[in-house]
Amino acid sequence: MRNAKERNITLKALDFNNQDLADAVRNTITVIVPFSVFFFLGMPSAAMGVGTGTLLICLTDLPGNRAEKMFSAWLSTLTFSLLAVLISLLVSNIYALPFVVGGLTFLLLMMTSLGQRMGVIGMMGLGVAAFTIGLHPTNPLAYGMYIAIGGIWYSLVSLTQAWLFPYHSLKRALARTKKNTAALMRLRSIGYDMEASLAGFNAKNIKLHLKLTTDHELVRRLLLGDRFNISFEDISGKQLLKESILLIDLYEKVSALHYDYTSMRNTLAGSGILEKIRNLIGFTADKLESNTPVQANFDEFIAEIHRLTVASEKHRDLVAGIVVNLEETGALVFALDDQRDLDTKMLSKQFPAFLTEGKISFKMLKAHLTYDSQVFRFALRISLLMMAVVLVVAMLPKGSYGYWLPITLIVISRPSYGMTMKRNIERVIGTFAGLIIGWCLIALNLPIALQLCIAVLGLFLFFGFLLLRYWVSAMGITLAVVLCLSIYHGNTTQILSERLLFTLLGCLIGLAATFLFPVRHxxxxxxxxxxxxxxxxxxxxxxxxxxxxxxxxxxxxxxxxxxxxxxxxxxxxxxxxxxxxxxxxxxxxxxxxxxxxxxxxxxxxxxxxxxxxxxxxxxxxxxxxxxxxxxxxxxxxxxxxxxxxxxxxxxxxxxxxxxxxxxxxxxx
Structure with missing residues (x-):
């Protein structure tokens, strides 16, 4: 019991939950298995192609329902395999390749106007182009087939999971929503602590509100966007639907706990009520994140606050509204575990009104075909950069790892200067850390099997922290790449130096390019x-x-x-x-x-x-x-x-x- 509790504390400190951990393990295994199979069968070209396809399509698998995952699977596989064949055919043509890559870059980045999922597919399509230039396949059709096999393999794994565990993404989203709601409640409790400073309170409050807005938007999309789930006939589905609706209502209750804390502290000082309210909010937050607290203890807290209020009549009106809110908040939290009354009052025909992102329409794309559009300006900027960068890479001697330059550019480039700078810093820190660790491990001359195991761990870090701590993710993928290439090619000094050189160069170019067709925020x-x-x-x-x-x-x-x-x-x-x-x-x-x-x-x-x-x-x-x-x-x-x-x-x-x-x- 103690070990499980310590594990949960560790995951919480890393901003992890069990679903994040499971997904990172799944993605790592899904990439490693086909790569290992083809490599040990003596087919290194197939191993690289299938591994690349699996890795890149894996990164397009955003949280979503089964219909969204099915759509993403076939579109990604088709797009990536066609791109792989086209770039392979032109990879030796130094004159045509930059212009083709530039044009494709513009088209792929304009997919962002069609929604987040389409935007990610477009961005990973650029990754296919960059890797293809680096791998320089001699058989375009075979390489395109390998990319398709990797996509089909990952899609089978992902869709099988979606069919066997249809509510996996929803459970993951609900777990994060509970975590952030509990964090907002604990922030509210600080307002009732006489000793706590209120400096920075409003900034933290707004930050948590933004997280919860994003959380609830994802929950709504997962709930309402799948024709398979819309009826929620089974008990698990009904329970999750109930939890989703209760959490939305709970968010409203917690938002309503926002008061003029300075005035309240002055009024209730010395009454003992503030401490009881603070403890009750913390108790309720603990219940939201775990099932340990019980209803009887909650009722005791409420009864004690009532006794203190009765003893101090002048505080009755002020405290009454807070107590009602706390009672209703607690009722919602305890109702989350209640298996009864699973039928929602919300009608199916009312669901679509809550969806923000509608169906894909080319009218959305047409609306962004103007120079005033941020998407258009960003796509134009990166397409010109890719043309220039690909031209430089094409002129480098054979055996160079110059394709890391366009990959870095793709990874760190963002529409705004601030976002690109943040990504740059994280990329450089992660790359430095990965290179230093990799160099030390190679210098120790560890057994190849152990180095490969560490590379697998690096790949796990890449998947596990990609959206949480990007510098850790960059460190993991750098470590994995350095170890694998060192084992395969043996040019350790070249690998380390070129990884550093092209990463720094890509970061500098990406940052400087924010002033080319800048986005006017x-x-x-x-x-x-x-x-x-x-x-x-x-x-x-x-x-x-x-x-x-x-x-x-x-x-x-x-x-x-x-x-x-x-x-x-x-x-x-x-x-x-x-x-x-x-x-x-x-x-x-x-x-x-x-x-x-x-x-x-x-x-x-x-x-x-x-x-x-x-x-x-x-x-x-x-x-x-x-x-x-x-x-x-x-x-x-x-x-x-x-x-x-x-x-x-x-x-x-x-x-x-x-x-x-x-x-x-x-x-x-």
Whole structure:
């Protein structure tokens, strides 16, 4: 029991869960098996081709339902095999190859406009082109077949898992949602700790909100996007559907725990109530992540808070609303394990309304065929870079590992300067670490079998940390590549030096290229602010006008508000990461972002209040709409000229927060 608990603590520290671990092991084995089989059969070319196909198609396997995985499997396999054959045919033609690769790069990156899954397939298609240039296959048709075999092999494994365990991706998404919801609850508990500092509280709060918005969006897509799962006839499916809906409602309850903590601390100091509330929130968070706490202990906490409240009549009104929220939060958490009442009140015909990303349409692609599109500018930039880089690689002597240059460029390039810089730093750190460890292991002259086992461990690190700690992932794949190539080719010095050289060169080129057809993130700020305020207004209106009537309408409005807040935070973050000479003053925008999150949290508290809201003062809605109207009159650059408020303190209620927003825009 103790070992299991220690293992869970370790995984939690690494931001891992059991599903992440299982997927990393599966991916590692799936890549190693065909590579090993063909290699030991004396077919090294087949081993490299099948291994490459398996690895790259593995990276396109995003979380999704069975229909999405099936679509991704056949499209990836077909696209990659055709690319492999085409590039193989032209790999010796130094004049045609750069132009063909440049044109294909543009087309593949434009696939991003069709959604995340299509974008990943396009990006990995570039990986196929880069590896093909490096491997320089002599038989194009055979190489294309090997790539296809690798894709089919991985797809069979992935689809078999999806059919045998249809809710694997959903369980994984729910586990992460529970983890982040519990983290938000623990952050809330800090507000009730007299000794804890509130410095950085709002920034951490917003960060967790963004994580949960992403988590719930994935859960909705997994729940609602598969025709196989839409009926949820079996008990497991119904239980997961119930958990998903309860977690969405729980998110709203936890959001409503946001109060003016400074004022509350001053009011309740010395009463003992703050400590009990803090302990109860922590207890509930522990229950959410594990099944250890029991209902009886929760009831004891509630009873103790009631006793303290009765003993202090002046605190009764203040604490009453908090206690109701805590009781309802606890009820939702304990209901997650309840196997009864599995029939949801949500109708199947209402499901599609909650999906953000619809079906693939070429109208989506057409909308981005303009120079103003971020996708278009990024695709144009990388296509020109790939043309130049491929031309350089084609002129390098045979036996060089120059293909690491385009691979590095593909891996680290992002639309914005800040994102590319972050990826660069992680790539360089991981590569240095992998090279040093690899050099030490090779110098020790370890047995080949042991070196191969360490290479497999490196591949596991690559898969396990690809989305969590990229520098660890880069270290793992560098270690695996260095050891395998050293065993196979033996040119250790060349391998180490060229890996370092082409990685650094690729990082520098990728970073410098962000100024070629730069993505103008500042142009998105006005729209993001407008959407955040507008959706908050719609959410508040839905709560007031549909209280206790149209619950679905409120949930839809809440979802749109969360997504808009997430988009606003991302837009501000991208502008903040621009080069120093291009950065704008963001204090006012940070204030607007905070106020928008406060409006959202206060609206969530209203939506769960058990009282008539029809007579509620609607002036906050009018103030929010005023802000939207002022934004309509502004040019993009004028948003950065808004003057910040000197102070943001005061009572934390809808009227006060909405007035603060209005004051910011009134001064424009």
């Amino acid at each position: 500042s142009f998105n700020i006005k729209i993001a602010v407008q959407q955040a305020i507008s959706t908050n207004s719609d959410y508040l209106s839905a709560v007031i006008n549909n209280a206790h009537q149209d619950v679905i309408q409120i949930k839809l409005a809440r979802k749109q508000s969360y997504l808009a807040l997430s988009a606003l935070n991302e837009a501000i973050s991208l502008v903040a990461r621009e080069p120093k000479w291009k950065r704008k003053e963001l204090r006012t925008l940070r204030q607007i972002e905070l106020l928008c999150f406060q409006v959202n949290a206060l609206t969530a508290a209203l939506s769960i209040a058990d009282k008539d809201l029809s007579s509620l003062n609607i002036k906050p809605i009018a103030d929010l709409n005023y802000c939207v109207e002022k934004l309509n009159e502004m040019q993009h650059g004028q948003v950065f000229a808004l003057m910040p408020l000197e102070r943001l303190d005061g009572q934390l209620n809808l009227s006060n927060v909405a007035v603060k927003l209005k004051t910011i825009f009134s001064a424009s």
